[in-house]
Amino acid sequence: MSDTTPLLDVSGLTKHFPIRGGFPFPRTIGAVQAVDGLDFQVATGESLGLVGESGCGKSTTGRLITRLLEPTAGKISYRGQDITHAGRKRLAPIRSEIQMIFQDPYASLNPRQTVGKIIAGPMEINDINPAGGREKRVRELLEIVGLNPEHYNRFPHEFSGGQRQRIGVARALALEPKLIVADEPVSALDVSIQAQVVNLLQKVQQELGIAFVFIAHDLAVVRHFSQRVAVMYLGKIVEIADRDDLYGNPRHPYTRALLSAVPEATADETPARERIRLVGDVPSPISPPSGCRFRTRCWKATDKCASEAPPLVQVEGNKPGHLTACHYPETAETVPSPRLAKDPEAAA
């Protein structure tokens, strides 16, 4: 963490989607608690990974940061400025500094516009005329993302999935942003193409010094891309740490289970291949469990977990900056290797 103001400072961020029902006078009968009290910072030029399973609120978080969604509660500060409820006008200059890359390279590009027009779009909207003209800038951008500048006049359907994702990256770079929110940018791509796009994003991040919020469900990809990683479960951050701490010394049982469930492409039959078997499914975010939200699937849960929500703190044995929300954090002694399994039945 830098000693100056962080680029992005999020505190208590909450988003509840109301559920309306009833006839003939619909009223609010409940809420999907998609995101519930997130605190995190992103420093200039830093890459923060957000991981978690579907429905944990990671995409909602991305959309809140970019202000595509209106937060229910909490505060978002960008470079010290409170933008939580900023209006259109005040957001305009900030919007050009925060850009987004989407998951689906087919749905996120207008099929009726040429690549040149798509990439120039953000410049048009913000009325920016770079030296030498927009077309020259677009050609530069195409070159940066590894596409042929001569393809300026082509349409998206003439490109493969990986190339389309590059176009999406070029569009995000057009306004020289300070922060890019990338929502599952490689998960729709073939394995051999994923690595190409990850390398491109890494190059962009390092050479242009752009901060990233990298949202993904693939723990291996996140490990490769992010300096810091936050693990989310059912709308809450359960653990956040520097990459090496999180992967080398996961303290939250959920982080541990998640890591142990990733199948690795090795043929070794070592104990590291054993898993923590999580039983059941993620509960509904409409009525999340009381206390710790992971307790219904946790093998260590006690009465305390049901009554008291564990705070996200630096638990004993954590390095500074490594925060865990658990009453009974895992320790290096209980599980010698981060990938070594615990048998849930034996522990219960």
Add this chain to the structure above:
Amino acid sequence: MTSTDQQTFLSVRDLKVHFSTEDGVVKAVDGLSFDLAKGKTLGIVGESGSGKSVTNLTILGLHDRDRTAIDGEILLDGKDLLTSTERELERLRGNKMSMIFQDALASLSPYHTIGTQIGETYRKHTGASKKEARARAIEMLRRVGIPQPDMRVDDYPHQFSGGMRQRAMIAMALVCDPELLIADEPTTALDVTVQAQIMDLLKDLQQEFGTAIIFITHDLGVIADIADDVLVMYGGRCVERGTKEEVLRTPQHPYTLGLLSSMPSLEGPVDVPLNPIPGSPPSLLNPPSGCRFHPRCTFTEKVAGGLCSTEQPLLDLIDGRGSACHLSLEQRAEFFADVAASRHN
């Protein structure tokens, strides 16, 4: 293959599947052969458009017969499926061979309860009564680990979570105790913790019933977890075959090697760029000449006479292990060692 000692249950010989489209003929599968024994799992790996799904739709006879030209032989327990009539295939599907798909929600009917859908297959093949079919459906749901199966049997698919739908589909596929199960990316749409549950379930069920499984995936991690033998497909052809250990430890084809080294892992070095395979998968309307991987291969100039772009390499199999590449095995051992050194296993 490790399974030579066991009886071959499914045998595919020189299978060719060509579609005619408006733009020309798509050679989706171009000369594929493999064997599978009972109780074994064959993992088929490949990217989109490599022909892995088409192969399996053809085995089940689910292709469009008017537009597809098929050549070769598919023997299931000695019976040639390609010369079978639609009626004969109908008797086999769901009974002797079964399939589970990637998208469970799209594969289940939203208008019928889970119980009816599982029971339907059972009634059709065994002539059981509605009552018996319902009891069977409950038993199957219990076996795939759905809590309170006697209540959930009357639920509709939208009332199930993603993992439960996938379990229900597995229950439906296994209701008649099929001897062959084809699983086409069954875990791709699932979260890792649920994926782990489903794979454990498939392994348990296989142990119990001795089902032969074809597991199609693009994820080599999943292959490492579940497969006995592996077949790597590229551009409609098999480029490498062998046991899981052989293929993952000592890949022989540059494409397999490329796949393995382009994957980020939980243990390898960080802060170094990944090693992607350059370019993108070929179009099967107009596939590259010679070896279909040659435009993306980094070793083409090591082969004398530009053979890679002119001549199709043959799949050289000894005991079920081999690959289709013009490089000699000695050359590959030398060139691949450097790449393998940068990997971590």
